[in-house]
Each structure stands twice: as structure tokens, then as C-alpha cells.
Amino acid sequence: MAGLELLSDQGYRLDGRKATELRKVQARMGVFAQADGSAYMEQGNTKALAVVYGPHEVRGSRSKSLHDRAVINCQYSMATFSTAERKRRPHGDRKSSEMSLHLKQTFEAAVLTQLYPRSQIDIYVKILQSDGGNYSACVNAATLALVDAGIPMRDYVCACTAGFVEDTPLADLCHAEESGGGTTLSLALLPRSENIALVQMDARLHQDHLPALMEAAMEACKGLSKVLDSVVRQHLQEVSVQTRE
Amino acid sequence: MRETPLSNCERDFLLKGIQEKKRLDGRQTYDYRNIKISFGTDYGCCTVTLGKTRVLAQVSCELVPPKDSRPTEGIMFFNLELSPMASPGFQSNRQSELLVTLNRQLERCLRNSRCIDTESLCVISGEKVWQIRVDVHVLNHDGNLMDAASVAAISALCHFKRPEVAIQGRDVTVFSPEERDPVPLSVYHMPICVSFAFFQQGSYLLVDPCEKEELVMDGLLVLAMNKHREICSIQSSGGIMLLKDQVLRCSKIASVKVSEITELITKALENDRRARKEGGKFGFAESIAKERITVLTREEAPLDTTDIQATADGIISKADAPPEVVPSPVIVATGTGQVGEGLENTWGLEEDDEEEEMADVTERKTKEDEVMVLSDSEEEEVVILNQDGRSKRSQR
Numbered sequence: 001m002a003g004l005e006l007l008s009d010q011g012y013r014l015d016g017r018k019a020t021e022l023r024k025v026q027a028r029m030g031v032f033a034q035a036d037g038s039a040y041m042e043q044g045n046t047k048a049l050a051v052v053y054g055p056h057e058v059r060g061s062r063s064k065s066l067h068d069r070a071v072i073n074c075q076y077s078m079a080t081f082s083t084a085e086r087k088r089r090p091h092g093d094r095k096s097s098e099m100s101l102h103l104k105q106t107f108e109a110a111v112l113t114q115l116y117p118r119s120q121i122d123i124y125v126k127i128l129q130s131d132g133g134n135y136s137a138c139v140n141a142a143t144l145a146l147v148d149a150g151i152p153m154r155d156y157v158c159a160c161t162a163g164f165v166e167d168t169p170l171a172d173l174c175h176a177e178e179s180g181g182g183t184t185l186s187l188a189l190l191p192r193s194e195n196i197a198l199v200q201m202d203a204r205l206h207q208d209h210l211p212a213l214m215e216a217a218m219e220a221c222k223g224l225s226k227v228l229d230s231v232v233r234q235h236l237q238e239v240s241v242q243t244r245e
Numbered sequence: 246m247r248e249t250p251l252s253n254c255e256r257d258f259l260l261k262g263i264q265e266k267k268r269l270d271g272r273q274t275y276d277y278r279n280i281k282i283s284f285g286t287d288y289g290c291c292t293v294t295l296g297k298t299r300v301l302a303q304v305s306c307e308l309v310p311p312k313d314s315r316p317t318e319g320i321m322f323f324n325l326e327l328s329p330m331a332s333p334g335f336q337s338n339r340q341s342e343l344l345v346t347l348n349r350q351l352e353r354c355l356r357n358s359r360c361i362d363t364e365s366l367c368v369i370s371g372e373k374v375w376q377i378r379v380d381v382h383v384l385n386h387d388g389n390l391m392d393a394a395s396v397a398a399i400s401a402l403c404h405f406k407r408p409e410v411a412i413q414g415r416d417v418t419v420f421s422p423e424e425r426d427p428v429p430l431s432v433y434h435m436p437i438c439v440s441f442a443f444f445q446q447g448s449y450l451l452v453d454p455c456e457k458e459e460l461v462m463d464g465l466l467v468l469a470m471n472k473h474r475e476i477c478s479i480q481s482s483g484g485i486m487l488l489k490d491q492v493l494r495c496s497k498i499a500s501v502k503v504s505e506i507t508e509l510i511t512k513a514l515e516n517d518r519r520a521r522k523e524g525g526k527f528g529f530a531e532s533i534a535k536e537r538i539t540v541l542t543r544e545e546a547p548l549d550t551t552d553i554q555a556t557a558d559g560i561i562s563k564a565d566a567p568p569e570v571v572p573s574p575v576i577v578a579t580g581t582g583q584v585g586e587g588l589e590n591t592w593g594l595e596e597d598d599e600e601e602e603m604a605d606v607t608e609r610k611t612k613e614d615e616v617m618v619l620s621d622s623e624e625e626e627v628v629i630l631n632q633d634g635r636s637k638r639s640q641r
Contacts, residue, residue, distance in 0.1 A: 085314075098349040101342055101482075108484035181359070185479070195486035199466075201479035202357045204434075207496055210476060214489050 006165045006177055014176055015044075022160070022172045022220055025227045027141070029148045029235040037149025041141035044174060045131035050141035052149040054121035070116035074104040076138060078127040099135060102198055106139055106188045109197040110157045111146065121151060132175040133161045135186050135200070140228060147232055155190040157197055158224040162187070162217035164205055169216035185213050189221035248334030251460045259461050263449050269457060270296070275498055277453045280506065282400055282513040286528035288427065289405030293397040296455060297387035299331075302397035303380050304405040308419070311367070311374040319366020320376040321356045323348065325383070325394055332386035332456075347390060350480055351381065354395055354436050354469040358477035361402060362431040368410055368417055375407060377430065388456035391467055395438035400510050403432050404517065436477035437506050439499040441466045443485050450491070452498065466492070468499040472507040 007013055017023070023044030032038040037052035058065040065071060076099040077091035091100075107123060123145070125138040139159035146153060163170040164183045178184050183205040188198040205213065251259075259269070266274060278296030285291070289304030311318060325348045327335040335341070355361070366375040379401065381394045406427035411418045442454035442462040454462060464485030469477040476496060481487060520527040 094345060094349060094352075097340065097345045101345060105482055105484045109486055190486070193486075195488065196481070196492070197484070197486065199479055199481045199487065199492060201476065202353055204358055204471075204475045204477055207470070207474040207476055207500055210496055211489075211493055214492065218489065 004176065004180060006163075006180060006182070007168060007170070011168075013170060015174060019168050020171050020216065020219065022223055023174065025140075025224065027144055027228070027231045029144050029231065030239075035145075035149075037145040037147070037151070039141050039144035039148055041137055041144065043133055043137045043140070043172065045129055046133055046137045047128040048125060048134075048137040048141040049128060050123065050125045050138065050145040052121065052123050052142070052145040052151070054149070055116040055119040055151065056122075058118065058120045065118045065120070068117055069113035070111070070118075071120045072104050072107050072111065072113065072123065073120055074100045074107070074123045074125070074142075076100040076103055076125050076127075078130060078134075082127045082130045099138070102135065102200070103138060103142065106157060106159075106198045107142065107146070109195075110143075110153050110155065110190060112152045112154065115152060130175065132173050132178040133186075136160050136172075136188075139188050140224060144228060144231065148235075154195075155192045156225045156228050157188055158191055158221040158228060159186065159188040159198075160217055160220035160224055161185060162213055162220060164209055164213050167209075169213045171216055171220035183213070185217050187214070187217040187221060189218055189225075191222045191225040194218065248332070251457065255457070256461050259457060260444060263444050263451065263458075268451070270455065272453075274450070275452045275502075277502065277506075278455070280396065280509055282396065282510060283529060284400075284404055284513070284517045284527065289401050291397050291401040291404055292384075292529065293393050293400065295387075295389060295393040295396070295453070297385055298389060298393045299383075299385035300390070300393040300397045301382045301384055302394070302401035303382075304401045305378050305380070306375050306405075306407045307378070308368065308373050308417070309376045310372060311370075315363075316371035317367045317374075318363040319374045321361060321363065322376060322378045323352050323355060323381070323398070324379070325351055325381040327383050327386075327390075331383040335383075335386070343390075346480075346482060347394065350391055350438065350467055350469075350478070351394055351398060353478045353480070354438055355379070355398060355402070358434075358436045358469065358471075360399070360432060360434050360436050360471075360477075362433060365431050366407075369412065369415070373417060377402075377405075377407075386456060388459045389440050389453050391438050391440050392453060395436070395469065396506060396510065399432075399435050399437065400513065402430060403435070403510070403514055405430055434471040434473060434475070435507055435510065436469045436471050437503045438467050438469045438478075439495075439502050441468070441495050441498075443483075443487075447485055447487060447491060450495070452502065466495055468495055470496070470499050470503045472504045474500045 004014070007019065011018060013019065015023075024042070026042040028040045030038060031040045031049070032051060035051040035053055039050050041048045041050070055070050058071060075091065076096050078087055078096065080087045080090055089096075091097075103123065103125065111121065113121075123142050125142055127134050127138065136159035139157055143153070143157045147156075160171065161173045161178070162185045163173045163177055165177075170177065173184060181203060183201065183203045185199070185201045187196060189196055262268060268274075270278070272278070278298075279294075281294045283292050287303075290302070292299065292301045309320065312320065325344070327341070327344055327347075329335045329337050361377070366377065368374055379398050381398055383390055383394070406429045408422065408427050409420045409425040411420070440453065442451045442458055443449070443464045443466065444451070444462055446463060451458060454465075459465075462483070464481065464483030466479070466481045466487065468479055471477060479492070517527055519525075
């Protein structure tokens with residue numbers, strides 16, 4: 001992949017975006033009737049579904065329940081057809097269990113779990129098509145699903161990736177940019193308080209470049225939060241129109 | 246067995262200490278515990294002790310067909326194991342959350358940062374490459390497994406030597422160490438993880454948390470860096486809220502710590518190389534002190550004792566003198582008895598009452614007798630044996 005030019009001399013990326021430009025975001029809330037909350041999210045070609053059940057009584061062993069807050073249970077899976085090579089195991093391998101864990105930690109930080117002691121909130125996310133930024137698509141979709149389920153949160157949790165090519169931070173990487181071996185920073189941000197719920201970075205980056213990269217990722221997250229907010233407002237409007245009739 | 250939970254008292258004590266910038270073992274906020282790196286007799290075998298945390302890493306290699314997607318690159322495989330030997334909380338053959346995080350963090354720290362030249366591990370393109378397998382075993386858990394594991398893994402990789410191979414046409418000959426000298430791996434840089442524990446919603450942070458501190462912490466931030474001040478991976482966990490400045494500050498601290506640890510590793514490698522070259526003694530057997538019970542040894546905490554006498558005197562002088570008067574017994578109300586306290590024995594006093602009671606009984610008896618005896622005389626003489634006084638009374 002060394003020959004691939006990630007950023008042209010004119011400042012355009014592989015898919016014709018500018019360095020700080022996000023991919024097109026499309027989202028719907030309330031896509032399933034059975035679940036308490038659900039959402040569908042597209043970030044470019046990355047497509048994710050999220051479903052939320054709960055808060056409900058703790059299932060399985062009672063010992064898992066916490067006396068002062070709710071347990072968050074996350075499961076991340078990828079559809080077998082989501083990648084170029086067919087996946088054999090949709091979930092349960094190391095990467096997916098790590099992803100489930102990260103999602104859990106992200107939402108433990110953001111959801112007001114202390115309002116629901118001894119209960120459980122289930123978040124199931126599935127990647128339908130993977131084109132880079134799986135974690136961020138999952139977080140954004142799960143946020144919308146949680147809003148749909150009416151579970152109180154501190155703020156929207158917005159996640160976005162950022163990369164670093166030729167001294168320029170790139171926002172919202174696609175698969176080709178991610179797999180090139182360059183730096184990838186995933187950030188889950190609560191935009192209003194600028195609190196970072198989760199940060200993860202791969203591959204080498206000089207320490208001096210870190211502030212610029214984080215700044216770019218945070219800007220991208222804030223941009224996403226505006227999109228998510230408009231999606232929620234639009235959904236509420238549609239729902240209120242429907243219920244009035 | 247489940248991990249023993251920390252009591253509330255202990256939790257409060259630890260947190261109070263952290264607030265006052267004091268740690269259980271007398272360390273400063275940004276101090277590491279003592280790191281000791283020793284190598285085994287085999288190449289690629291390394292144990293690291295970080296305080297009481299003990300980790301063993303062993304590197305091995307084998308010839309395998311490469312992955313289809315990367316036909317010219319060798320394969321790196323990392324596996325970290327938490328045996329129940331290290332801590333009663335660990336269960337064998339169970340994918341716990343801790344195990345997943347540690348394994349992935351190790352992979353991301355060492356594989357994704359490309360610290361090993363994988364292309365040099367190719368033997369025949371598309372057919373045979375070396376697979377380097379790094380097994381990390383946790384022998385004793387006293388917190389901060391990640392840092393210990395990363396130091397052990399990278400030291401073992403630097404120490405490891407793979408057999409020399411020769412290729413003639415399509416035939417591959419693997420030479421034993423006796424025939425040809427084994428070759429070391431080409432290591433580009435040495436990424437080392439540094440863990441930061443956050444307490445009280447991120448207002449306090451500690452480097453290298455020990456097991457107790459890990460039990461009370463809110464969250465963890467692990468940074469992997471090398472001595473060139475390049476960040477190789479960042480991972481936050483535990484559901485904490487961080488601010489950008491905190492991450493940047495941690496990266497600054499980490500760069501200092503990493504350069505210290507790197508120096509330590511190169512020194513340990515150098516010592517081992519020299520010992521082998523000179524034909525001296527090397528390996529674990531040499532590095533462990535003999536005739537010593539290692540369990541009971543306790544490292545002396547570097548406590549600041551300079552003004553301890555003065556402080557103690559100060560406390561004594563300020564304190565109230567102990568009361569000299571022995572407190573007198575308090576009688577709550579009349580009629581309540583107290584056991585001990587030097588009061589007079591009251592048991593003897595009740596004897597009279599008893600006698601009176603007995604007298605009453607006899608009186609009643611006499612009345613019954615009166616009914617029984619059909620006599621007009623009121624002053625019937627009743628004979629009671631033994632005591633004259635009683636018969637008198639009954640005659641009343």
C-alpha cells in the first residue's frame with residue numbers, strides 16, 4: 001500500500017474529500033418495533049445497526065447486578081458479508097470482544113446508570129458494511145438508539161476517527177486510509193463538556209503531532225454531534241405529527 | 246474463587262492517601278516500582294519483575310505458510326495468559342475482560358507499531374515464512390500487568406535468535422545452532438506501555454498502580470511509546486471522562502518513563518550478552534539469590550524519617566495528659582445492681598426478704614388449717630417445728 005497517495009498535492013483525499021471533511025452521514029431512528037430503541041447509521045459506506053433493550057431486570061445470574069447502578073451489556077458483531085473477505089465468525093473473536101468491551105466502557109461513562117440500580121441495559125450493534133471507522137459508526141448508532149429508547153445520557157456520545165498523513169490530520173478515515181498502516185485515532189467525545197469517553201490510537205505518531213491530531217478528531221466529533229442532533233429533532237417531529245393524527 | 250473485594254475502610258484509606266499524594270509503598274505519584282529484567286539460558290526467554298508483579302515471556306518460532314493477504318511477511322503472534330497461579334481471581338480457560346484487554350493491548354503495542362521487521366522473516370515468498378510466537382505468562386499479579394508484560398515481551402523479542410536458513414532452489418535447510426549461529430530479529434524500535442490510573446473522576450493520577458490501587462481506580466489510560474518520543478498506541482478504559490490536556494500531559498510523563506525503561510532493557514541485554522560471551526554464568530538460576538526465602542522478604546519502603554522524632558514529640562506535647570483519677574462507678578438508679586466496680590456485695594441482703602416470704606407461706610397454711618379444723622376458737626395453736634419466732638408470728 002506504500003504507493004497509494006492518501007493526500008494529493010491539491011489537498012484532496014482518495015475519495016475526493018478535503019482533509020477535515022466528514023463522509024456523508026445518514027441516520028434513522030426507530031427502525032425496529034420490537035426493541036425499546038433502535039437506529040440505523042451510515043457514515044459513508046460504513047453501515048451499522050444498533051438496538052437497545054432495557055433498562056430491565058438483570059438476566060442470567062443475579063450476581064451480576066450492581067446495587068447502585070445499571071449494568072450495561074454490549075455485543076458487537078459484524079455481518080459475514082460486511083468485509084471484502086467473508087467473515088467466518090460474526091462475533092466472539094478477540095477483536096469483536098475487545099470492541100464490545102470498548103462500547104460498554106464508552107456508554108458506562110455516558111449513560112446515567114445510577115438512575116437504574118439493579119437493572120440492565122442491552123446494546124446490540126451490528127456492522128452491515130465495513131468501510132473504516134467501525135467503532136465510531138457503532139457508537140453513533142448506539143447513541144441514537146439510546147435516545148430512541150429514552151435512556152438519559154449526559155450528552156450525545158459522538159465518535160470519529162482521525163489519521164495523520166504528511167503533517168496533515170485527516171478526519172473520518174475510510175478503509176483504504178485506515179489499512180495503509182498510518183496512524184488512526186478513534187475518539188468518543190461528549191461534545192458539550194469536551195470530555196473524552198474513550199480514546200484509542202494505533203500505529204506510530206510523534207508526540208508533537210498528538211495535539212493537532214486530537215484537535216482534528218474532536219472537531220470531527222463536534223460536527224457529527226450536530227448531525228445527530230438534527231436527526232433526533234427530525235425524528236421527534238415526525239413522531240409527533242404521526243401521533244397527532 | 247472470586248477476587249477478594251476491598252473493604253470500604255481500605256478504599257477510603259487509599260483514596261485519602263492518594264488525595265494527600267501518599268501511596269501505600271511510599272512512592273511518589275510518578276514513580277515506578279523496581280524493575281528487574283533477567284534472561285533465561287535459552288534465547289528469547291525473559292522474566293520481568295515490577296515490584297511484586299512477575300511476568301515471564303518466551304519467544305519461539307516455526308516455519309508456516311504466510312497469510313494470503315501478505316505473502317512476503319512473517320507472522321507475529323502474541324498470547325498472554327493469566328494463570329490461576331498468579332492470583333486467585335484468575336480463572337483458567339475463561340476469556341475474561343482483563344484477558345481480552347491485555348492481549349489486544351499487547352498486540353496493538355507490538356504488532357501494529359511494526360517494531361519488528363516482518364519482511365525479513367520471509368523465507369520463500371508465498372510459501373514459507375517464520376511465525377514468531379510470543380507467549381507471556383503472568384506468574385504473580387500485583388497490579389500493572391500491562392507494563393510488565395510489554396517490557397517482558399519486547400525484551401524477549403530483542404533477546405531472541407532464530408535459526409539460520411539457507412535456500413537452494415525450492416529446498417529450505419534450517420541449521421541447528423551448532424552448525425550456524427542463529428540470527429537475531431531486526432527490531433526497529435522498542436515500544437513500552439506506561440499505565441496511568443485515574444482516581445476521583447480523573448482529578449488524581451498515578452503511574453504504575455499496584456493491585457490495591459487498581460481496585461480503587463476509576464479508569465486506566467495506557468500509552469505505548471518508544472524512546473524516539475513516538476506514541477505507538479493509546480488506550481483508555483474503565484469508563485472515565487478525560488480531557489485533552491490530561492492525555493497530552495500523560496504522554497509527556499510517559500516519554501520520560503519510557504526512556505528510563507529502555508535504558509534499563511538495553512543494559513540488561515548488554516549484561517546478558519557479555520556474560521554469554523565471556524562464558525560466565527547466565528540464566529535464571531544465576532539471577533535468583535540462593536538460600537533465601539523469597540516470599541517473606543519485604544522491600545523497605547523508602548519512608549521519609551528525617552523529622553519523625555520531632556513530629557512524634559510534637560504530637561505527644563499537644564495531647565492531653567492521661568487522666569489520673571480512676572472514674573468512680575456510676576449508679577444509674579437506686580435498686581440497680583452492678584457487677585464488679587468494687588461495690589459491696591448485695592447478695593447477702595436479700596436473705597431477710599426470703600425469710601419473710603417463707604413466713605407468709607406458713608401463715609397461709611395456718612389459715613387453711615383453720616378452715617379445716619372445725620373449731621370456734623380463733624386462737625388455735627398451730628405447732629410449727631424448729632423456730633419459735635415463727636410460731637409466735639403465726640399466732641398473731
